[in-house]
Amino acid sequence: MHHLFDNRKEPAAAGRKIMTIRPKQMMLFFLIALVFLISGCAGLTSLTIQKNFRDIADKTLPVVVQVNTVDIFSQEVPDLDGWDFFFPDPDGEGESEEREFRTQGLGSGVIVRRNGDTYYVVTNNHVVGEADEVSITLHNGRIYPADLIGKDPRRDLALVSFSAPGVDIQEARLGDSDSLRIGDLVVALGNPFGYSGTVTQGIISGLHRSGPTDISDFIQTDASINQGNSGGALVDLKGRVIGINTWITTPTGGSIGLGFAIPINSARNVIDQLIETGQVAYGWLGVSITDTSHDILESMKEDDVSGAVVTNIYVDSPAEKAGIRPGDIILNVGRRRIKNADNLIQAVSDLPVSRNSDFVILRDGESLEIPVAIEERADDDTIRARSDKFWPGLRLYPITDALREEMEKIPERGVYVLAVDKGTPGESAGLKSGDVITRLGKTEIDSLDAFYSSLKLAEDQALALSVHRGGEDLELMMGPMKQN
Known part of the structure; x- marks a missing residue:
């Protein structure tokens, strides 16, 4: 009886050799087979990933547009034609004329809504600025004149519209930015430096980041974002828009993997209000706040909690009328957990005006639930006048x-x-x-x-x-x- 894994040698039959396979050889054969198997699976996985990104690009590129702007201004310039060009009047009293100048800019936008032949595009407020003319270039190259519907400068959002009778143009699918987690794969689409239809890939590097806007709550990503990407889409692996690309941090002017997008859940309410009324109404609580740092909590003799500390209140404001006072720590607004001051600003801004909203506060170690009737926020000058x-x-x-x-x-x-x-x-x-x-x-x-x-x-x-x-x-x- 022969043992395949026996190391002993036995006499060979006349006229033929019998080969035995040793354990080390068998292990080597197994490892080689495993390498080929893994390589094949890796190849299939790479192809699957590639197909997924191709599908995302196919689905989302048609909903990402280029936003073109023109600023027009006039300026008096001296008329230095002919003789005056070489020998200008030394007293500066020569003739002058008013000339019109046009400066062009571009950014990105996302088609988020359709009403008949009218399409609505969300972009950044800093993209449209005070432009005199706005137009939209679709992914297929068609250009349409656009009208500004309204702006939300506190969030750096704007909405423009264009009309395309008889044309069926795709709208974006909007995702749920509240369900995002750090490490999720994302794709950024836009028109950096005018290179239309650019697609880059990365992950979500952080959530609830502070930034340069009044209402500050950003998604951080390492997907490459550059000038011209502003207003473009940040999408998940299902091609759903989960953010509007807005700004980057860079010492060079180009992407170093620190890009930031406005969460789409924050933009939804803005889009609805701008379509309905052309302007955004912000909720107002009437407090100043700070974050719950370790030093502050220790001095307030409170446990290590996250929230927003009320430092001052406006007399006759919704907060003061409801009984909120300096020294209270706001923990929740409705079902929304408040982690810091930026969270509270965001939450209050989104609250419906003239309706009660439940606030949970921490006072002297005790949690209290207080209903607050939020008012509409006045402009900055009016608020400052109430100092x-x-x-x-x-x-x-x-x-x-x-x-x-x-x-x-x-x-x-x-x-x-x-x-x-x-x-x-x-x-x-x-x-x-x-x-x-x-x-x-x-x-x-x-x-x-x-x-x-x-x-x-x-x-x-x-x-x-x-x-x-x-x-x-x-x-x-x-x-x-x-x-x-």
């Missing part, structure tokens, strides 16, 4: 070891005044940046918790303050929250 109602008008920070090392002659206890807003009760009281508040009313201040607790208890009366300033101790008086 006398901005209570108390102070931006404060706890006294930490790091602050003690940086500042000279600073008390061991108190709260540090980072800034005082102009026209507010805090400025009227004489408080200045760099002051340390050591007493409020009858309470010795050793933390932010002590300051805000005392502030809540003394809303209807003037407050005496003990302040340390530049080695001196001062006594000041701040009026009540509601002035008669």
Whole structure:
């Protein structure tokens, strides 16, 4: 009996040789076979991935357009034709004429809606700017004049429309940006530097990034984005638009893998409002806020939570009427979890006006649910004109070891005044940046918790303050929250 894996040699039969296969040889054969199998699977996987990206390009390129802009301006220029060109009037009193100049720009956009023969394209506000003329170039090269429907400068979004009678043009499928996770594969489409229909691929590198806009909540991607990509689409592997490419961070002017897009869920509400009314109404709470840093939470004697800390409120604002006060930490707006100040700004801006929305706040270690009737946000000038109602008008920070090392002659206890807003009760009281508040009313201040607790208890009366300033101790008086 022969054993295939026996290392012993046995006599060969007359006239023929018997080959035995040793264990090491069998293992080698197995490994070679496995390599070929894996290589074949890898080849199939690569082809599958390639087909997926081709399908994405085929589905989405027709919905991504080039947005062309023209700015027209006139300027007086000297008439230096002929003789005057070589011998201009030294007194500068020669003839001049007004000439028209046209500057061109371009960006990208996404076809997001159709109403009959009218198509709506979302792009960035900085793409259209104050352009006198706007046109749309489709992926097939057709050009249509476009009209500006409206803008949302706080989110850097704009909506334009064009008419294409008798033409069936594809619209984008919109995805759900709230379901995104870091590491998801994405594709960016646009017209960088005028190279129309450019497709690049990457992953989602981060979520909820801050940026240069007032309402700041961006998707970060390493997909290549350059000038001209602004307003283009960021799509998932099903070809659904999940973001509008907006800006990049770069020291060179070109992509270094730090691109940012507006989440499509943030853009949806803007698109609806602009189509319906031509303008965007923002919700207004009437507070100033900051993030929940470790130093602030420790000084407020709260656990390590994420949220937005209310530092000031406008008197007679929705927040003040509902009972929200400086020192409260906002944790939730409806079902939306608030992680930082940018989250709260985004959430409030999206809230329906004149309807109650439930806010969950943390106060003195206890969670409270408060209904708030959100109002429509006025323009910036109107809000600034209400500075006398901005209570108390102070931006404060706890006294930490790091602050003690940086500042000279600073008390061991108190709260540090980072800034005082102009026209507010805090400025009227004489408080200045760099002051340390050591007493409020009858309470010795050793933390932010002590300051805000005392502030809540003394809303209807003037407050005496003990302040340390530049080695001196001062006594000041701040009026009540509601002035008669």
